[in-house]
Amino acid sequence: MSKEIVEFLDLGMQPMANAFLKKNQLLKKEQKYKLTICYNKINYMVSIKNTFSSKKMFNNKYPYRSSMSKSVQKSFLYLTDKIKKKFKPKNILEIGSNDGAFIKYFEKKKVVGIEPCANVEVITKRMGFKTYPKFWNDKTSRMILKRHGKFDLIFSANTLSHIRNLNNVFKNIYKVLNDNGILIIEDPSLLECLKRNTYDQFYNEHIYVFSTVSLNNILKNNNLEIYKIENLEIHGGSLRYYIKKKSNNIKLENSFKKQIKKEINFGLTKVSTYFKFKQRVQISKKKLLNLFIRLKKKENKIIGYGATAKSTTILNYCKINSTLIDYFLDTTPDKQNKFTPGTKIKIKKYKNGVSKDVNYVFLGAWNFKKEILKKEKKFIRNGGKFITHTPMPKIL
Numbered sequence: 001m002s003k004e005i006v007e008f009l010d011l012g013m014q015p016m017a018n019a020f021l022k023k024n025q026l027l028k029k030e031q032k033y034k035l036t037i038c039y040n041k042i043n044y045m046v047s048i049k050n051t052f053s054s055k056k057m058f059n060n061k062y063p064y065r066s067s068m069s070k071s072v073q074k075s076f077l078y079l080t081d082k083i084k085k086k087f088k089p090k091n092i093l094e095i096g097s098n099d100g101a102f103i104k105y106f107e108k109k110k111v112v113g114i115e116p117c118a119n120v121e122v123i124t125k126r127m128g129f130k131t132y133p134k135f136w137n138d139k140t141s142r143m144i145l146k147r148h149g150k151f152d153l154i155f156s157a158n159t160l161s162h163i164r165n166l167n168n169v170f171k172n173i174y175k176v177l178n179d180n181g182i183l184i185i186e187d188p189s190l191l192e193c194l195k196r197n198t199y200d201q202f203y204n205e206h207i208y209v210f211s212t213v214s215l216n217n218i219l220k221n222n223n224l225e226i227y228k229i230e231n232l233e234i235h236g237g238s239l240r241y242y243i244k245k246k247s248n249n250i251k252l253e254n255s256f257k258k259q260i261k262k263e264i265n266f267g268l269t270k271v272s273t274y275f276k277f278k279q280r281v282q283i284s285k286k287k288l289l290n291l292f293i294r295l296k297k298k299e300n301k302i303i304g305y306g307a308t309a310k311s312t313t314i315l316n317y318c319k320i321n322s323t324l325i326d327y328f329l330d331t332t333p334d335k336q337n338k339f340t341p342g343t344k345i346k347i348k349k350y351k352n353g354v355s356k357d358v359n360y361v362f363l364g365a366w367n368f369k370k371e372i373l374k375k376e377k378k379f380i381r382n383g384g385k386f387i388t389h390t391p392m393p394k395i396l
C-alpha cells in the first residue's frame with residue numbers, strides 16, 4: 001500500500017452485505033472479507049480496502065430495488081421534472097438504472113439505461129425502455145456511442161461509488177457526453193456520514209463514500225468538474241453533483257464553493273478527522289450492544305425494520321444476532337424468507353405494520369426514518385419504541 005493511503009478504521013470480518021441467505025444455506029460457510037476503511041492524503045478520497053469482484057456482487061440475483069422506497073420514487077420524480085424543465089435534454093443515459101425508478105419518468109425514445117443485474121434490468125425493459133444488462137466500462141461505452149451517439153445528460157445515482165476504477169468510469173463518460181452536456185451524480189455524502197456516525201455507509205458495494213473535495217480531484221483528472229451542489233436528505237444525507245466538461249464555461253455556483261468550505265472546515269482534508277471518527281464508531285458499537293443486552297435482559301421482544309445492506313455492517317461489527325433480534329421486516333420480495341448475512345436473522349414479509357407483541361424495533365433502514373415512523377403510528381401509539389444507532393445509539 002502506498003504512503004498516501006492511511007487505514008483508519010477496521011470494521012471486522014464481514015459477509016457480502018446483500019448476500020441474504022436461503023434456509024438451505026444457513027449451515028454453509030459464508031465468504032467474508034475484512035472491512036478496512038482508508039483515507040487518501042493526496043486526493044482526500046475515502047474508500048474500502050478490500051471487496052469482491054463486480055461480477056460477484058452485481059449479478060442476476062441482486063435483491064436491491066430502488067422502487068421499493070417511496071422516498072426514492074419521490075426524489076426521482078422531483079428531479080426528472082427539474083431536468084426536463086431546466087436542461088430540456090434531447091437524450092439521457094442512466095448508469096446503474098436498477099428497476100427503472102428514474103428512467104420511467106422520461107419518454108421511452110429519449111432514454112437509455114445501463115444495468116448489469118439482469119433480474120432488475122429486465123423490469124425496466126418490460127416497461128418498454130431501452131436498457132442493456134451491462135457494466136459501465138470501455139466496451140459498453142463504445143457500444144453506446146456507436147448505437148446511440150453522444151448524450152445531453154448522463155445520470156448516475158448510488159452507482160459510481162460502487163466502481164473501483166473511477167478514472168476509467170469518467171474517461172468513458174467524457175467520451176459519451178456532449179461538449180455542453182451535463183453529468184449528474186448522486187451518492188451518500190462523506191460529510192454527513194462523519195457527522196451522523198453512520199459507519200454503515202461502508203460495506204463491500206460502497207467502495208467509496210464521496211465528498212466534493214475528493215470527487216472533484218478525480219473529475220479534474222478527466223477534464224470534468226463540479227459546478228453546482230445540492231444537499232439531499234435521501235440515503236441518510238447525500239450530495240447531488242452537477243458536473244460539466246472543463247471546456248464548458250458555465251460558472252461555478254455558490255453552492256459548490258459553500259460545500260467545499262463546509263467540508264474543509266469540518267476537516268475532511270485532515271487525517272486526524274478520520275481517527276476521531278474511528279473513536280466515535282467504537283463508542284457507538286459499545287453503546288448499541290449494551291442497549292440491546294439491557295433490553296433483552298428485561299425480556300423485551302426486539303425486531304428489525306428494513307434488512308438493509310447497511311445493517312449488515314452494523315450487525316456483524318456489533319455482533320448482534322438472532323439472540324437479540326427476533327426477526328426483520330422488509331418489503332423487498334427477494335429478501336423475504338431469507339436470513340441476514342453473517343448474523344442469520346430471519347427476514348419476514350412486511351404486511352400490515354409491526355405486530356402487537358413487539359416492544360422495540362431496530363431501524364435498519366434508519367435513512368427512511370420519517371417514512372417509517374409515519375407508517376407505524378399505530379405501533380407507536382400502543383407504546384412501541386424504535387431504536388436507532390445514529391448519531392449515537394438511543395431509543396427514539
Ligand code: SAH
Pocket residue numbers: 054058062064065066072095096097098101114115116117120134135136137156157158159162163
Ligand atoms: N441508481 C439506483 C440503483 C442504485 S443500486 C438508485 O439510486 O436507486 C446500485 C446499482 O449500480 C445496482 O443496480 C448495480 O447493479 C449497479 N452497478 C454496479 N456496478 C455497475 C457498473 N459497473 N456499471 C453500471 N451499473 C453498475
Ligand code: TYD
Pocket residue numbers: 064068069070305306307308309310311329330331332335350365367368371372375
Ligand atoms: P436502503 O436503505 O435503500 O438500502 P441499502 O440496502 O442500500 O442499505 O434499503 C431500504 C430497505 O428497507 C429495503 O430493503 C426496503 C426496506 N424498507 C421497508 O421494508 N419498509 C419501508 O417502509 C422502507 C422505507 C424500506
